[in-house]
Amino acid sequence: MISSNDFKTGLTIIVDGNLWQIVEFLHVKPGKGAAFVRSKLRNVETGQVLEKTFRAGEKVDTAHLEKNEMQFLFTDGEEFTFMNTSTFDQVAIPKSSIGDGVKYLKEQMNVHILFHGTKIIGVDIPTHVELKVTDTPPAEKGNTAQGGTKPATLETGAVVNVPFFVEIGTTIRVDTRDNKYLDRV
Template sequence: MISTNDFKNGMTIEYDGQIFTILEFQHVKPGKGAAFVRSKLKNFKTGTITEKTFRAGEKVKKAHLERKQMQFLYSADDDYIFMDMEDFDQMTINKEQLGEGVKFLKENAVINVLFHEGENIGVELPTFVELTISETEPGVKGDTVSGSTKPAKLETGATVHVPLFINEGDTIKVDTRTGEYIERV
């Protein structure tokens, strides 16, 4: 059990029988009345974000997550097959559990699969991935307005907006949290 006074961003807690990640929290001491902690929590299973207010010093159960490195092998329909890097066991994870990050997942990528009490509850993709542009409009010489972007299709099928100088076949770095172009590699 941990106190709400010990909250940190990224910490995982168990509340109402579900597992949440603390996205934000704020300690509030009003002039009148007791102090409280306002927090924004993300549900691991559903991905929904809820706001919850706790009394200052209230105890909640800390969720202990086990992270296992697994390699993405292939996909079949909405199922994605991963291999444990230690014992080579294979595991199937459905598309819903992978969430939006599935569009940046390419074969042989290594990710962290999260377990709570032996049950798979989610995945952690790397923050940045390097992917190759499979299709985009060619850049036109003299078309150099700063801040202009064009859509580009990646090798995984995802579409991101890239600067005009990026061409087909270029490898770029993409932020998996926001889906934004970072830099050319």
């Protein structure tokens, strides 16, 4: 149990039997009446955002999350199989639970999987991944003065805008949070 006075951004709590992550919070002390905490919560499983007000000092259950490093092995249609790197246990996770990060998954890549008990809550893909360009149009001569970009398809199927000098076979670093080209490797 934690007091609403001790809220922190990113803390995961249990409200009405669901897991919620604190996105924002604000301690309010009005001139008249009791203090309260206004918060914005995001449902960990559905992504729904909720604004909720707690009385100052109100007790809330905290969720105990476990983060395990796991290695991506293979995909079987809509399910992705991961292996725990320490116990060698395997777990299959549906594509919908991984979200947009699925387009960056490469075999043998290590990721962090969040568990609440035995329930899988989410998959944390690394923020920067190195992938090889498999398809991109050829560079256009004389068109580089403005520093333009062109689309490039990566080995995982993701499409990223890259500078004109990037060619097929080049390994690049991509930011998975906003799908942006960072640099050549």
